[in-house]
Amino acid sequence: AAGVIQSPRHLIKEKRETATLKCYPIPRHDTVYWYQQGPGQDPQFLISFYEKMQSDKGSIPDRFSAQQFSDYHSELNMSSLELGDSALYFCATPSGEVGELFFGEGSRLTVL
Amino acid sequence: KQEVTQIPAALSVPEGENLVLNCSFTDSAIYNLQWFRQDPGKGLTSLLLIQSSQREQTSGRLNASLDKSSGRSTLYIAASQPGDSATYLCAVAYNQGGKLIFGQGTELSVKP
Numbered sequence: 485a486a487g488v489i490q491s492p493r494h495l496i497k498e499k500r501e502t503a504t505l506k507c508y509p510i511p512r513h514d515t516v517y518w519y520q521q522g523p524g525q526d527p528q529f530l531i532s533f534y535e536k537m538q539s540d541k542g543s544i545p546d547r548f549s550a551q552q553f554s555d556y557h558s559e560l561n562m563s564s565l566e567l568g569d570s571a572l573y574f575c576a577t578p579s580g581e582v583g584e585l586f587f588g589e590g591s592r593l594t595v596l
Numbered sequence: 597k598q599e600v601t602q603i604p605a606a607l608s609v610p611e612g613e614n615l616v617l618n619c620s621f622t623d624s625a626i627y628n629l630q631w632f633r634q635d636p637g638k639g640l641t642s643l644l645l646i647q648s649s650q651r652e653q654t655s656g657r658l659n660a661s662l663d664k665s666s667g668r669s670t671l672y673i674a675a676s677q678p679g680d681s682a683t684y685l686c687a688v689a690y691n692q693g694g695k696l697i698f699g700q701g702t703e704l705s706v707k708p
């Protein structure tokens with residue numbers, strides 16, 4: 485079965501640069517969640533979308549923005565990157581009646 | 597504040613042992629609870645989901661229980677194998693389609 489696809493898998497940026505991460509949810513699923521997992525930390529919720537509208541917002545810095553497109557893929561845009569933004573970024577899609585959450589393999593961002 | 601705690605933070609057992617991982621949550625009004633496995637630097641793999649009305653779920657050698665009133669869940673792994681070595685995370689959702697709040701995980705090492 486098709487899963488959640490994220491790209492790029494790895495990204496290296498310099499401080500103050502901009503990065504864009506992409507997420508392609510399970511086909512025909514209209515909800516996307518973004519999480520950030522710092523080294524040795526648990527995943528922290530950033531933002532979510534349902535039917536292309538923002539549905540919830542967590543601890544997402546003002547330097548970050550995200551959107552969901554008509555094909556339901558989502559992009560997380562990060563500007564003025566800081567060293568502390570180095571982390572694994574996951575997106576996830578709920579599936580089934582009980583909303584079990586399925587995660588992508590993540591995008592590892594390294595800020596130098 | 598809604599928090600999730602996992603004990604122990606790390607666990608090392610010899611192959612073949614049965615083991616229990618613990619998860620507690622401060623706000624018992626959960627919608628569901630999900631257990632995940634994460635290998636180093638990898639994505640999160642969903643293991644089991646328990647709805648708030650359920651007491652337990654089983655999948656192969658894994659059994660997850662939920663005691664909502666006391667704010668606790670356990671993940672029981674039978675006949676552990678070296679391939680079970682990973683970090684196990686529990687996460688709770690407080691409404692349908694809601695974000696997950698994660699514990700910090702238990703790092704399990706199963707020695708041959």
